[in-house]
Amino acid sequence: MSADIPAGRPGTVIVDICEDWTTANSRVQPILDRRASDSAKGPTLLRIGMPDDDNGQDALSPLVTLQPAGFVLSGCGGLADIQKLDAMLRVAEAENGLQAGSVAILAEVGEMPEFFLSSHSLRGISARLKGLIFDGAALARATASQTNNAMAGRPGAPALFARAATVLKARQADLACYELLTQEPLSLEELRAKRDISLADGFSGVIACSAAQLAMLAAG
Secondary structure, three states, X not given: OHHHOOOOOOOOEEEEOHHHHHHOHHHHHHHHHHHHHOOOOOOXXXXXXXXXXXXXXXXXXXXXXXXXXXXXXXXXXXXXXXXXXXXXXXXXXXXXXXXXXXXXXXXXXXXXXXXXXXXXXXXXXXXXXXXXXXXXXXXXXXXXXXXXXOOOOEEOHHHHHHHHHHHHHHHHOOOEEEEEOOOOOOOHHHHHHHHHHHHHOOOOEEEOOOHHHHHHHHHO
16 A cells, blocks of 8 residues: 555555454554555545444444544534544543544545535534535436536536535535545556646545555645
8 A cells, every 4th residue: 555655655544444343453554554654644534334323333342443634524424423433532532541633633534425415514613624525426326417518518517516516515614625636547647637637626626446546646
């Protein structure tokens, strides 16, 4: 993983353990150790699913002891999900003697359309909420729509609405917001165009899904 980060540049890495996050403690430890020893420092975030009420707290606490910079909450449905994870992290920090609020949250949105339909502001709901990540591919699956409407020659209507809602909700709450790139093969020109469009639309930046995307973005 460290080889994927351009030399001499700090880079944030998101470790996707969403499918097995409740049992991923031993697998995550070496990654965080290696990242901590890298010469080019940068935050490491763990991507998890929404913890349930039964064993979520027990699974979350061991991950918090590894002291990642924060968690990416995939499939975030809105305010209640963020507040629930905030409360669980507060318990985990107290149990392990960590500073309260030291673990950040980034909410990944797209899988749950209700996030975009809510009128509730995200301002002030959690001091540890640092940003939003828009997953257009997840939104397309959730709405049975197309990310890009080829017939209309524009992004699909759900994508247009959800991208705008993400930026507006982030700006209203003074949060950063990022757009997750798709895993489809992209040329250098296509990748740069997607990045430039995201920035022009108000996103803080894009998140690469592969080492190849990362290298091309770093070069441009």
